[in-house]
Amino acid sequence: MRQQVPTQRREPxxxxxxxxxxxxxxxxxxxxxxxxxxxxxxxIFFYTALFLLVIGVAVLLCFTVLFKLETIxxxxxxxxxxxxxxxxxxxxxxxxxxxxxxxxASDRVxxxxxxxxxxxxxxxxxAEIVITVSEAQVAGVVEFEGQNILLDxxxxxxxxxxxxxxxxxxxxxxxxxxxxxxKPLEYADQEQKETVDSLMQAIRESGLEKITEYDVxxxxxxxxxxxxxxxLELGVSTDLVYKLRFFNEGLLQAGKLTDSDTGTLDxxxxxxxxxAYFQEESLSSSSESSSxxxxxxxxxxxxxxxSxxxxxxxxxEESAQQNTQTESSVSANSAENGDxxxxxG
Numbered sequence: 118m119r120q121q122v123p124t125q126r127r128e129p130x131x132x133x134x135x136x137x138x139x140x141x142x143x144x145x146x147x148x149x150x151x152x153x154x155x156x157x158x159x160x161i162f163f164y165t166a167l168f169l170l171v172i173g174v175a176v177l178l179c180f181t182v183l184f185k186l187e188t189i190x191x192x193x194x195x196x197x198x199x200x201x202x203x204x205x206x207x208x209x210x211x212x213x214x215x216x217x218x219x220x221x222a223s224d225r226v227x228x229x230x231x232x233x234x235x236x237x238x239x240x241x242x243x244a245e246i247v248i249t250v251s252e253a254q255v256a257g258v259v260e261f262e263g264q265n266i267l268l269d270x271x272x273x274x275x276x277x278x279x280x281x282x283x284x285x286x287x288x289x290x291x292x293x294x295x296x297x298x299x300k301p302l303e304y305a306d307q308e309q310k311e312t313v314d315s316l317m318q319a320i321r322e323s324g325l326e327k328i329t330e331y332d333v334x335x336x337x338x339x340x341x342x343x344x345x346x347x348x349l350e351l352g353v354s355t356d357l358v359y360k361l362r363f364f365n366e367g368l369l370q371a372g373k374l375t376d377s378d379t380g381t382l383d384x385x386x387x388x389x390x391x392x393a394y395f396q397e398e399s400l401s402s403s404s405e406s407s408s409x410x411x412x413x414x415x416x417x418x419x420x421x422x423x424s425x426x427x428x429x430x431x432x433x434e435e436s437a438q439q440n441t442q443t444e445s446s447v448s449a450n451s452a453e454n455g456d457x458x459x460x461x462g
Contacts, residue, residue: 184214187244195250197230202248205229206238214240226250228299231275256317257331259288259302266296270317272310274298288313290334312336312354319357325365327376338385344376352385360384363393 189208191199206222219238226236226248234253241247256270258281267275267282274296291313295303304310313333320328320341330342339351343364351360364384368374374382380397387393 184243186210186212186214186217186246189246189248191248191250193250194252195230196232196252197250201230202226202233202236202250206236206248208238208246214242214244214246217246219246222248227273231273231299234269255282255285257286257288258282259291259293261293261296264296266293266302268302270321272302272314272317274300274302286328287330289330289332309333309336312339315354316351316357319361322358323361323365325361346376346379347374348381350381350383350385356388359388363387363391368393 186208187210189203189206189210191202195202205226207225208217208222217240219240223236223238226238227233232253233250235251237249239247239249253269253273253275255267255275257268258265259268260266261277264277264279265281266277267285268288269275276298277296292305292309293302294305297303304313313331316331316333316339325343327344328341329345330340332340332342337353339354339357341349341351343349349361349364351357361384364374364382368382374395378395378397379399380395383394383396
């Protein structure tokens with residue numbers, strides 16, 4: 118008996134007209150999306166251009182019509198008149214406030230008027246510029262071509278004069294190439310310039326005052342004279358801040374040395390040994406002996422000669438590794454001479 122196999126019913130193919138309608142709808146949707154994106158880009162471009170146009174017009178107005186300089190005010194202390202300072206600045210009333218180059222104006226004031234130590238120039242809306250000046254102080258004098266060149270603490274030449282100012286620190290051993298008032302001193306030796314700059318910076322940081330002489334003749338044996346009485350031998354230009362603080366804070370302020378003491382203090386090894394060696398003598402005798410050969414006493418010892426007594430002094434500022442050590446830094450021989458300036462252990 119035959120078995121009848123059911124036949125599968127085939128689905129009719131999609132009607133061609135329905136497929137075309139679907140494709141057409143998809144294309145229309147894609148074109149609509151593209152139009153929407155183009156409109157968005159055009160809007161972004163338009164509003165960006167409009168924003169830039171508004172900004173440009175505002176800037177143009179600021180630099181042409183608005184903010185014209187009407188007032189120039191000078192404040193601070195100076196030997197120069199306000200009219201001289203304004204003239205040196207090159208600032209012009211009636212010009213636009215923001216077109217004035219205040220940095221160059223400041224440089225012109227400090228250069229053309231040497232005794233202006235610093236000129237700070239600022240704008241003040243809507244139409245004012247304020248020039249604030251401070252007086253430069255004479256930090257020292259150096260001889261050059263028969264003239265005494267006065268310098269400020271930054272090395273700017275203040276003036277050249279034939280007279281030696283009273284109570285003015287003296288620079289010795291400086292190799293000068295040129296000196297023009299209002300400009301930095303030109304050195305013949307660049308290494309010496311860097312050393313002098315480091316020395317002046319160290320003096321400012323240490324807070325030491327009453328320096329009456331700077332001697333940079335020997336770059337490996339720098340020295341200062343304090344209050345015309347104590348010569349400070351610093352050695353090389355390393356650890357200058359520490360050496361000067363050792364003297365100022367550890368000895369002067371601690372009362373181990375006073376303004377009435379006269380002699381030579383060797384600080385060349387202070388940063389390594391935390392000690393200095395003081396030779397009590399007249400300053401003229403010290404100056405003569407510094408030109409010849411000399412040797413420092415060893416740590417923990419003291420010596421004496423015909424010029425006076427020598428003693429080793431410590432500042433009391435021991436390093437972290439030396440905190441457990443205490444000692445008397447003056448020997449019995451020095452103590453007998455009344456030179457006990459050290460710490461008692």
